[in-house]
Amino acid sequence: MLRLQAVGAVINMMTTALRSRKSLYFYIVVIAIAFAYSVNSVSTVAVAASSITFGLPLAMAAMVGIMCERTGVVNIGIEGTLLTSAFFGFFVAALSQNLIWGLLAAIASGAVTGLLLALLTVSWKMDQIIAGTIVNILATGLTSFFYKQGYSLPAIFPRWSIPGLSDIPFLGRVFFQSGPITYFGLILIFVLYVAMYHTAWGLRTRAIGEYPSSAETSGISVKKFKYINVVIAGAFGGLTGAYLTLELVGSFDRGFSAGKGFTALAIMIFGRWNPIGALLAAIFFGFAQALANQLMIDGLVAIPGPFINMLPYVLTIVVLAFSAGKVRGPAAAGQPYEREQA
Amino acid sequence: MKLVRAWITPLIALVIAFGIGAILMITQGSDPLRAYESLFTTAFSTQEGLAKTFGKATPLAISGLAVVIGLRAGLFNIGAQGQLISGALAAAWAGYAITGLPMIAHVPLCLIIGAIFGSLVGYIAGALKAYRGIHEVITTIMLNSIVLQFAEYLSNGPLKEEGSIIAKTPPIADSAKIGSIAGLPIGFLLSGLLAVGVWWIFKKTTTGFRFETVGKNKNAAWYAGIAVKRNTVFAMVACGALAGFGGAVETLGVVGKFEPAFNQGLGFDGITIALLARANPLAVIPGAILFGGMRGAGPTMQFTAGVSPEIIDLILAIVLFFVTAPIISRIFRLKSDSNAQVTSGWGSN
Numbered sequence: 237m238l239r240l241q242a243v244g245a246v247i248n249m250m251t252t253a254l255r256s257r258k259s260l261y262f263y264i265v266v267i268a269i270a271f272a273y274s275v276n277s278v279s280t281v282a283v284a285a286s287s288i289t290f291g292l293p294l295a296m297a298a299m300v301g302i303m304c305e306r307t308g309v310v311n312i313g314i315e316g317t318l319l320t321s322a323f324f325g326f327f328v329a330a331l332s333q334n335l336i337w338g339l340l341a342a343i344a345s346g347a348v349t350g351l352l353l354a355l356l357t358v359s360w361k362m363d364q365i366i367a368g369t370i371v372n373i374l375a376t377g378l379t380s381f382f383y384k385q386g387y388s389l390p391a392i393f394p395r396w397s398i399p400g401l402s403d404i405p406f407l408g409r410v411f412f413q414s415g416p417i418t419y420f421g422l423i424l425i426f427v428l429y430v431a432m433y434h435t436a437w438g439l440r441t442r443a444i445g446e447y448p449s450s451a452e453t454s455g456i457s458v459k460k461f462k463y464i465n466v467v468i469a470g471a472f473g474g475l476t477g478a479y480l481t482l483e484l485v486g487s488f489d490r491g492f493s494a495g496k497g498f499t500a501l502a503i504m505i506f507g508r509w510n511p512i513g514a515l516l517a518a519i520f521f522g523f524a525q526a527l528a529n530q531l532m533i534d535g536l537v538a539i540p541g542p543f544i545n546m547l548p549y550v551l552t553i554v555v556l557a558f559s560a561g562k563v564r565g566p567a568a569a570g571q572p573y574e575r576e577q578a
Numbered sequence: 579m580k581l582v583r584a585w586i587t588p589l590i591a592l593v594i595a596f597g598i599g600a601i602l603m604i605t606q607g608s609d610p611l612r613a614y615e616s617l618f619t620t621a622f623s624t625q626e627g628l629a630k631t632f633g634k635a636t637p638l639a640i641s642g643l644a645v646v647i648g649l650r651a652g653l654f655n656i657g658a659q660g661q662l663i664s665g666a667l668a669a670a671w672a673g674y675a676i677t678g679l680p681m682i683a684h685v686p687l688c689l690i691i692g693a694i695f696g697s698l699v700g701y702i703a704g705a706l707k708a709y710r711g712i713h714e715v716i717t718t719i720m721l722n723s724i725v726l727q728f729a730e731y732l733s734n735g736p737l738k739e740e741g742s743i744i745a746k747t748p749p750i751a752d753s754a755k756i757g758s759i760a761g762l763p764i765g766f767l768l769s770g771l772l773a774v775g776v777w778w779i780f781k782k783t784t785t786g787f788r789f790e791t792v793g794k795n796k797n798a799a800w801y802a803g804i805a806v807k808r809n810t811v812f813a814m815v816a817c818g819a820l821a822g823f824g825g826a827v828e829t830l831g832v833v834g835k836f837e838p839a840f841n842q843g844l845g846f847d848g849i850t851i852a853l854l855a856r857a858n859p860l861a862v863i864p865g866a867i868l869f870g871g872m873r874g875a876g877p878t879m880q881f882t883a884g885v886s887p888e889i890i891d892l893i894l895a896i897v898l899f900f901v902t903a904p905i906i907s908r909i910f911r912l913k914s915d916s917n918a919q920v921t922s923g924w925g926s927n
Contacts, residue, residue: 312715360904365654365715369849370899377895381602381888498719542731549720549727556712 273406279534283526284410288418289484291515291522293318296421296476297500298507298514299428303469304353305509306432306445307462308568312368313353315497316375317470321346321477323379326488330387335482338389339417342478343471349375350470351463358462361572372497380490392486393417415483421475422515429511441465445566448573458573473497495549502552506559509566517555524551587907588854591900592868599893603885613883620878621871625761632766633832635863635870637662637841639769640824641848642855642862643776644817648714649857650780651813652793653707657718658821659845660725661699663838665692665822667729669829670836671737673750684753689826696822697815699725704814708807714814722845730838737836746837756831765831769863772820776859789813821845847873850898869894 272280297314304311324345329338349371356367393415401412432438440461443451448458480496481488503521507514528544531537600610620627641658648655669692676684703717734745756764780786791799792809800806825841833840847869855861872894876887900906 356903362903366853366902369654369656369715370895370902373846373850373895373898377888377892381886381892383888495719495723498716501716502720540731540735542727542734546724546727549723552720553706553712553717553724556716557706557710 269406277406279530281406281409283523283530284406286526286529287519287523288410288414289522290525291518291520292418292421293476293480293484293496294500294503294521295425295515295518296479297473297497298503298518299425299511300469300473300476301501301504302432302507302509302511302514303428303441303465303472305504305566305569306441307465308445308448308566308571308573309353309357309462309466310364310368310570311353311466311469312365312501313349313371313375313497314368314473314500315493315495316368316372317346317349317473318477318480318493318497319372319375319379319491320349321474322481322488322492323375323383323477325474325478326389326481327382327384327387329389329482333390335389335391335393338482339475339478342482343474346474346477347467347471350467350473353470354463354466357572358459358466361574364570364572376491379492383488383490389482389486393483415479417475417479417483421479424472424475425511425515432511442566445568448568449575452575458575462573499548499552502556505565506555521548521551524548586910588856588865588897588901590906590910591854591897594900594906595893595896598896599889602889602892603883606885608883608885613879613885613889616882617872617875617879620875627871627875629758629761629763630874631867631871633763633870634874635866636763636765636769636831637824637828637844638847638851638869638873639766639862639866640772640827641821641845642851642866643769643772643859644821644824644845645848645852646855646857646859646862647776647789647813647820648817649852650786650793651789651809652796653704653714653810653813653817655700655703655718655814655817656715656849657699657703657721657845658817658824658848659843660718660722661696661818661821662825662828662845663729663841664699664725664818664825665696666825666829666833666841667732667737667747667836668692668695668822669754669826670747670750670833673754673830674748674835677751677753679753681753684751685756685830688750688754688830689823692826692829693819693823696825697819700814700816700818700821701811703818704811707814708810726838729836733836733838739835744837747835749835750830754830755834756827763831765827768827769824769866772823773859773863776820780859785812821848847894850894853898854901856901 269280269284272283297318300314300317301311321342325338325342328341329335332338352374353367353371356362356370357364395413395415396419398412402408404412432441440451440456443454444456444458444461452458477493481492499521500518503514503517506517525544525547528539528547532539532544596614600614603610603613621631622628641662644658644661645655669688672688672691673684676687679687699721703714703721706712706717707714730745733747737747739746739748758764759767780790788799788804788809789812791802791804792806792813796806799809824844828841828844829836851862851865851869854865872890876890879885880887
């Protein structure tokens with residue numbers, strides 16, 4: 237009797253999988269990982285763990301774009317936010333010899349770049365693409381002028397193994413032996429997803445991004461909302477910068493962010509302006525990078541270094557070429573909002 | 579009066595930026611007067627300095643023009659950098675691999691090859707914009723990185739000079755080099771001609787008119803029977819060809835080979851120059867001379883006044899900020915220049 241139920245459950249699961257594309261993809265991924273794990277467990281774990289490591293900053297940076305565009309502000313300046321916050325995060329941490337101060341400085345400076353973007357686009361109604369470019373160029377100018385060699389961090393944020401969970405084969409190494417910002421960032425992505433689709437704030441935010449004058453009519457202060465969201469997004473970008481310098485790399489250099497802010501925009505589009513979608517898209521990007529690295533390390537293929545470095549950029553263009561046109565962003569993104577005169 | 583208004587905002591922006599730069603120098607313990615004096619006398623009063631200034635100004639002017647064409651056609655071309663590198667490398671290859679041609683044939687050939695390879699990079703971005711609706715800002719930035727990596731691969735692999743330790747191509751043949759006339763680099767004269775040419779295209783030709791109509795209002799352009807998509811691609815191809823030509827001029831006139839470490843940042847200064855010139859091709863030239871002087875004399879300023887040359891990056895960033903953000907017209911109560919949308923959103927194509 238029990239066995240019959242189990243068989244029924246499996247059949248049920250398979251038919252559901254075939255009916256819904258998402259779960260079908262899920263099973264394909266699970267089976268592929270299981271197969272790879274049975275063939276070469278060491279490399280599989282390494283690739284999976286690196287997929288998260290490489291993908292997480294892209295996912296977090298994509299959240300900045302999502303929060304801004306959902307309120308109708310195109311944010312080309314994510315790159316500048318990452319650069320500025322990594323700069324302040326690194327130097328405050330190095331000068332105070334305290335990682336927490338660095339983390340706070342990174343978040344605060346990220347929020348300031350968000351404030352600048354909000355000022356330019358919301359209050360001054362500047363062309364949003366040019367406003368974002370200004371954020372980027374100012375960030376590059378500031379960080380390269382004030383950059384000094386010869387500073388180092390006291391340490392980087394240590395990995396926290398979560399008791400019990402970190403011992404699970406595969407999953408434990410991939411998900412539960414990470415640094416604090418990784419956990420925090422992953423949680424925030426899920427929080428943002430819930431907030432975007434299941435709270436009044438999310439509904440209002442999305443309304444502003446689609447049809448601001450209608451949102452204003454229903455009593456939402458469009459300007460205030462845009463300011464709040466763009467500044468919070470900047471703070472989130474600051475956290476991303478902190479992750480890059482204080483948890484992942486442990487150093488800072490001129491041009492440190494290396495285009496991640498722009499790749500994040502592609503991930504945002506690929507993930508259809510949805511936090512979970514963007515997280516999965518970012519892990520896919522991370523996976524491509526991790527796989528190429530692992531193939532090199534295992535000596536299976538000899539790809540020249542420049543082609544490995546090129547991979548995320550090529551992938552960005554290819555992904556956009558296939559997904560653009562099929563997906564549609566918030567309708568009012570990119571347009572300055574002018575309150576109608578009575 | 580119109581002319582005064584067009585010049586006054588950039589001038590005030592420059593004054594403010596140099597002022598902020600001076601304050602920063604003081605905070606770092608340097609003497610700003612000495613630094614600026616050294617910067618400007620080196621760049622604009624000695625024979626040698628002037629030659630360097632005009633040499634540096636040449637690729638800046640041409641990449642600035644490449645950005646101007648895009649802005650006029652409603653495209654924000656951040657990719658002048660990649661297009662320029664593509665052209666510079668292709669011209670270097672044509673300069674050393676082809677031998678035995680007379681100068682009169684070799685130089686134009688190298689320049690044309692540079693323009694073609696630059697336009698190829700522009701074409702990719704233009705086609706993706708027109709037919710797939712991908713915003714040109716993302717594609718051009720990605721292409722910048724891709725082209726740079728590809729150029730590093732080529733100059734460190736198939737096109738590497740034999741026996742060289744660093745990544746660079748062999749030097750170009752003498753028949754491919756371009757020199758100077760009366761102290762003025764020929765490349766700079768070419769960039770002046772190009773500026774007039776671009777101005778003429780937008781003033782007098784239907785091609786320019788089509789670009790501008792597409793840039794101002796796609797729907798109106800479509801309604802008037804202009805092939806919007808084809809013109810978008812064509813505009814990006816023209817941007818790429820110009821930037822590639824600029825890279826070729828830099829290779830033939832200054833560098834003499836291709837080395838990835840050179841050519842950095844030229845395309846980005848081009849963006850600042852184009853916005854400073856308010857997308858007016860003729861105003862690109864004085865902007866490029868100013869920027870070229872500052873870039874050329876930056877190292878001297880470091881030597882004489884102890885100011886790190888990165889201050890110039892910062893000053894130029896501040897200039898860009900004040901030129902594009904509508905602050906100056908607010909403070910000085912100038913009649914506000916229209917800060918219309920020059921770029922398009924994600925979805926529209």
